[in-house]
Amino acid sequence: MKDQLNSDREASLSNGMPKITAENVNVYYEEVHALKDVSVKIEQNAVTAFIGPSGCGKSTFLRCLNRMNDTIDICKITGRILLENEDIYDAKVDPVQLRAKVGMVFQKPNPFPKSVYDNIAYGPRIHGLASDKSELDDIVEQSLRRAAIWDEVKDRLDAPGTGLSGGQQQRVCIARAIATSPDVLLMDEPCSALDPIATAQVEELIDELRQNFCVVIVTHSMQQAARVSHRTAFFHLGSLVEFGDTEKIFTNPEDPRTESYITGRIG
Amino acid sequence: MSTYGVLGLLFLIAIFGFFFGRIKALSSADGDIKKLHSLPQFYGLNAVFLAFFPPLLVLVIWTFAQSIFVDERIKRELSPWILAEQKNINLVISEVDRLSDGLKVSVELGSLTYQQISAKTVGLGGIENILNASGVFLTDDIQAPILAAARLKFYMETLGNSFRNWLVIIGSIIGLVWALTQAKLNFRARPRVEQMILVLLAAAATLAIFTSVGIVLSMLFEALRFFGMHPWTDFFFGSTWAPSFSAGSELSILPLLWGTLYISFVALLVAVPIGLYAAIYLSEYASRPVRAFAKPLLEVLAGIPTIVYGLFALTTFGPFLRKFFGDGGFLGVEWMSDSRSVITAGVVMGMMLIPFVSSLSDDIINAVPQSLRDGSYGLGATQSETVRNVILPAALPGIIGAILLAASRAIGETMIVVLGAGAVAKFAGNPLEALTTITTRIVSQLTGDLEFDSAETLVAFALGLTLFTITLGLNVLALYIVRRYREQYE
Numbered sequence: 001m002k003d004q005l006n007s008d009r010e011a012s013l014s015n016g017m018p019k020i021t022a023e024n025v026n027v028y029y030e031e032v033h034a035l036k037d038v039s040v041k042i043e044q045n046a047v048t049a050f051i052g053p054s055g056c057g058k059s060t061f062l063r064c065l066n067r068m069n070d071t072i073d074i075c076k077i078t079g080r081i082l083l084e085n086e087d088i089y090d091a092k093v094d095p096v097q098l099r100a101k102v103g104m105v106f107q108k109p110n111p112f113p114k115s116v117y118d119n120i121a122y123g124p125r126i127h128g129l130a131s132d133k134s135e136l137d138d139i140v141e142q143s144l145r146r147a148a149i150w151d152e153v154k155d156r157l158d159a160p161g162t163g164l165s166g167g168q169q170q171r172v173c174i175a176r177a178i179a180t181s182p183d184v185l186l187m188d189e190p191c192s193a194l195d196p197i198a199t200a201q202v203e204e205l206i207d208e209l210r211q212n213f214c215v216v217i218v219t220h221s222m223q224q225a226a227r228v229s230h231r232t233a234f235f236h237l238g239s240l241v242e243f244g245d246t247e248k249i250f251t252n253p254e255d256p257r258t259e260s261y262i263t264g265r266i267g
Numbered sequence: 268m269s270t271y272g273v274l275g276l277l278f279l280i281a282i283f284g285f286f287f288g289r290i291k292a293l294s295s296a297d298g299d300i301k302k303l304h305s306l307p308q309f310y311g312l313n314a315v316f317l318a319f320f321p322p323l324l325v326l327v328i329w330t331f332a333q334s335i336f337v338d339e340r341i342k343r344e345l346s347p348w349i350l351a352e353q354k355n356i357n358l359v360i361s362e363v364d365r366l367s368d369g370l371k372v373s374v375e376l377g378s379l380t381y382q383q384i385s386a387k388t389v390g391l392g393g394i395e396n397i398l399n400a401s402g403v404f405l406t407d408d409i410q411a412p413i414l415a416a417a418r419l420k421f422y423m424e425t426l427g428n429s430f431r432n433w434l435v436i437i438g439s440i441i442g443l444v445w446a447l448t449q450a451k452l453n454f455r456a457r458p459r460v461e462q463m464i465l466v467l468l469a470a471a472a473t474l475a476i477f478t479s480v481g482i483v484l485s486m487l488f489e490a491l492r493f494f495g496m497h498p499w500t501d502f503f504f505g506s507t508w509a510p511s512f513s514a515g516s517e518l519s520i521l522p523l524l525w526g527t528l529y530i531s532f533v534a535l536l537v538a539v540p541i542g543l544y545a546a547i548y549l550s551e552y553a554s555r556p557v558r559a560f561a562k563p564l565l566e567v568l569a570g571i572p573t574i575v576y577g578l579f580a581l582t583t584f585g586p587f588l589r590k591f592f593g594d595g596g597f598l599g600v601e602w603m604s605d606s607r608s609v610i611t612a613g614v615v616m617g618m619m620l621i622p623f624v625s626s627l628s629d630d631i632i633n634a635v636p637q638s639l640r641d642g643s644y645g646l647g648a649t650q651s652e653t654v655r656n657v658i659l660p661a662a663l664p665g666i667i668g669a670i671l672l673a674a675s676r677a678i679g680e681t682m683i684v685v686l687g688a689g690a691v692a693k694f695a696g697n698p699l700e701a702l703t704t705i706t707t708r709i710v711s712q713l714t715g716d717l718e719f720d721s722a723e724t725l726v727a728f729a730l731g732l733t734l735f736t737i738t739l740g741l742n743v744l745a746l747y748i749v750r751r752y753r754e755q756y757e
Contacts, residue, residue, distance in 0.1 A: 100647030110638035113661050123646040
């Protein structure tokens with residue numbers, strides 16, 4: 001059973017072209033060297049997990065991928081990150097447009113204090129993705145369906161998004177992120193504020209999403225990384241220690257530090 | 268002994284109690300602190316609390332009660348004479364006060380003795396010379412009933428004060444002795460002191476609340492006196508403000524309220540956009556060094572006394588406006604005849620309110636969780652889209668609260684409008700004309716040497732009470748809105 005699942009995963013990873021290529025990325029917060037020489041290739045239609053102990057730089061790296069670190073004054077980044085051969089730190093690139101292509105879901109569900117409908121319609125509205133009301137309705141419905149929350153909220157689209165349960169809020173946030181039809185979906189510990197049932201729902205959702213998106217997920221839970229991802233990157237003290245197939249990282253890691261972390265001796 | 272002397276003695280007893288309580292507790296434990304239930308200074312503090320505060324309370328209450336009691340007694344004593352002679356009661360009372368103070372001074376200087384006064388051996392003729400010799404000069408000739416009343420007052424006060432002083436000092440010594448007998452090994456001094464501190468703090472809070480209640484009540488009583496002299500229908504529903512001290516005043520609040528609201532509206536029109544934009548810039552756009560520099564600078568504006576703003580309105584901004592809109596100005600129009608106008612006062616008051624609005628809004632915008640900003644940026648929104656679509660809607664209730672607080676300050680503002688707004692009470696729409704406000708009229712009705720016994724002066728209290736009601740209502744509304752908003756993120 002497990003073997004079959006893994007071979008399924010391998011089959012879907014066949015198209016070789018990387019979606020995101022990071023080369024020698026360094027991040028500094030004033031004096032602190034937060035990320036050291038990270039180089040990764042992230043593939044299309046796959047789920048890539050970043051694991052590692054707190055403060056290892058995995059979230060920092062994730063936020064580099066859609067230039068969210070630009071909003072932090074003291075953050076300085078060197079190196080290159082290519083999104084389909086285009087350097088996202090090039091002066092020509094508008095970070096605002098980049099973020100429409102590289103969506104993000106955060107650790108804590110953060111619905112805006114607006115109705116569920118307005119939450120989902122937020123991105124399409126500011127990017128002009130819908131030409132009229134019915135098209136916008138369609139986008140909202142499609143996004144909610146793909147985030148597996150449509151049935152729960154279809155009768156309360158006008159209710160405030162902040163009134164939903166934690167798991168529902170997080171799926172609304174995922175729907176909000178996919179409403180702008182991004183190429184890449186970044187998820188920063190999306191389940192850390194959720195109970196096990198909501199977590200299971202979101203994980204199931206992640207597996208469906210990867211058919212259309214390139215998904216990158218940061219997680220504290222190694223079980224979660226093992227369950228949902230195809231590739232896993234292990235970060236430790238700001239360096240990328242090991243990157244490879246999830247199966248291999250969890251069963252036969254090359255680096256002793258990875259093994260220590262997996263088996264619970266560090267972190 | 269004077270009140271201050273008693274107070275000084277209380278201090279001495281308390282200080283003595285502190286050190287002696289400490290020493291006594293320590294000696295009961297043979298000098299070993301570890302054997303004591305509490306640290307030694309708690310035994311000392313216990314003595315301070317028992318020997319100082321209860322007698323102090325007695326001192327304060329007795330002093331107030333005695334002055335009220337004596338005044339009533341003197342009034343009762345003199346009222347037949349005042350009625351018979353058609354005298355002004357306030358003048359008579361103040362004459363009695365002066366004379367009895369003179370007697371007191373003379374006794375202290377030794378030119379009179381207590382026995383001479385109580386035995387009534389001093390006559391009308393002699394007393395004036397004695398008082399003059401002591402440096403007390405009386406304006407009028409002393410009349411027999413006044414001297415009798417002053418003598419009674421002096422007698423009652425001297426007697427009352429010495430009773431009070433003995434009571435206070437004996438009470439203090441009882442407290443001291445009680446505390447010292449308690450200062451032993453197993454006495455739980457620390458919780459006791461803790462309880463007393465609680466009582467002290469609660470008393471301070473109660474005093475603050477009673478003071479505001481007292482202020483409101485005093486305004487209320489004076490306002491009720493006003494409504495006894497003047498029809499309330501004219502005050503609330505009349506259309507003219509024309510006080511005249513001869514007769515037939517028309518005292519309606521409505522033209523004043525119109526001026527107040529008009530000028531406040533102009534002030535908010537200036538303060539709200541500028542203050543809000545400044546807050547958005549400071550909290551969302553400014554880099555850290557700019558913010559660290561600009562925010563205190565903006566808040567300096569809040570520290571300028573309002574009279575300085577008033578001077579600025581009168582001497583700089585008003586004349587500046589006249590250069591444009593006045594006779595022979597750049598625009599060639601004659602819209603403005605005086606540098607005092609609604610615009611002059613309103614704009615300058617708006618400048619005063621800018622830091623108020625910006626500082627409150629800045630706090631409220633900063634309270635919007637960072638996760639909402641991240642969520643919006645993460646969807647590819649620009650900074651201004653984020654501010655417009657996420658931050659301002661989330662902060663709106665708080666910002667409305669801030670604006671209401673600013674409005675209540677604008678309505679109650681006095682010095683700027685006294686100097687900048689003018690004195691014309693009417694319903695005018697032209698912002699370049701002078702108008703007047705409630706606060707300005709209160710100032711002008713109460714300026715000068717007045718007796719508070721005519722409708723023209725007492726109207727000030729009715730105006731003040733109405734103003735207070737309006738600003739109180741605005742503040743309550745603002746606090747309610749701000750509080751509801753605060754709950755949203757918790």
